[in-house]
Amino acid sequence: MFIVATLAILVTMCITLARALLGPTIFDRILAVNSFGTKTVLLIAVYGFLTGRPDFVDIALVYSLINYIGTIAVLKFFEYDDLGSGAYQEDDF
Numbered sequence: 001m002f003i004v005a006t007l008a009i010l011v012t013m014c015i016t017l018a019r020a021l022l023g024p025t026i027f028d029r030i031l032a033v034n035s036f037g038t039k040t041v042l043l044i045a046v047y048g049f050l051t052g053r054p055d056f057v058d059i060a061l062v063y064s065l066i067n068y069i070g071t072i073a074v075l076k077f078f079e080y081d082d083l084g085s086g087a088y089q090e091d092d093f
Contacts, residue, residue, distance in 0.1 A: 002050040009046065013039045030074055037067035 020032035048056025
């Protein structure tokens with residue numbers, strides 16, 4: 001059962017990678033990369049249970065947090081062209 005799940009996740013990862021490379025807009029590509037990261041978390045968890053090491057779920061959770069923070073950082077960079085800018089600029093005062 002875990003082998004079938006692993007193969008299904010790998011197939012969807014390939015499809016998602018194709019969307020990331022061929023996406024018409026940058027936001028489609030960012031969404032595809034985020035989805036690829038989510039599928040990687042699933043793959044790590046399934047692989048952990050397949051090999052009898054359920055402690056891989058902890059690694060998958062850490063990777064999912066890194067994926068989330070990375071996606072927010074990339075979206076902020078494309079929105080403001082700077083990762084350090086806040087809601088206001090210093091010139092506003």
